[in-house]
Amino acid sequence: MTLAARLQGRAWVDGMPLFAPVDLALAMGGWTCLLGPSGVGKSTMLRLVAGLDTGVSFQGTITRNLPVALMAQDPGLIPWLDVTENVTLGARLRGTLSPSFMSKYPGGGPQGPGAEPPTANPASRAAALIEAVGLTDRAHHRPDSLSGGQRQRVALARTLFEDRPLVLLDEPFSALDARTRAQMQDLSARLLANRTVLLVTHDPAEAARLGDRILLLREEGLTEWPAPPPRPTGAARPYDAPEVLALQADLMRGMMA
């Protein structure tokens, strides 16, 4: 079976072990949640899978069999570009938007609430995603006039705009209020329904909503949480369903152990 990606090995920081030998294998499709306390090495693992420099010593092998999009913990928005220009940054860097982003992105009108972003026109896709993350009225604003949660939603829209089969998300909803977080979890589950997703989170509630597989990273190593309940295709589990709340509590107990 061809895997989407696999990381096998261990890492050190300044000669001290960061994570014990792990085997993180991502099958094609579905959401894998990498859950663990702060500082245990989740972001480092994600960056290694993405093929980025981490500054840690890693001994092992990393394979990636799909094109990847990464949403890092820091939104990393370009301060002199507006929201739309930031969302389309990848396409701009690849030179596939021109000239002057189609004379300041015409054809990017609202697509209607909950609409699937059309694939044809990049300006329309960007506008649909910006609407989906609730920022249409900020489409021409620069990052310094946005709240932290709004910046994070821009970064999410930028990642979704990339439309890659392997998507790595590092605490993508951490700066959001509880209501917006649930909405963005629903949106991401819908728009990434057919993708392979690795989600780093320290929130058991988030893992309980989204994880088809849940991996707990602790100092001792990586353990797989047995059989989360089935998840509807293209949707997060309901945040108030008894089995989801029970899983959240179980995961919390696992993190406390």
Ligand SMILES: Nc1ncnc2c1ncn2[C@@H]1O[C@H](COP(=O)(O)OP(=O)(O)OP(=O)(O)O)[C@@H](O)[C@H]1O
């Ligand atoms: N390049 C580096 N140089 C020195 N220390 C590093 C480096 N990269 C990571 N670390 C350290 O390794 C540890 C793990 O960092 P990492 O960001 O991977 O953890 P995390 O589990 O994602 O934490 P959080 O949930 O807080 O983001 C931290 O103590 C961090 O300071």
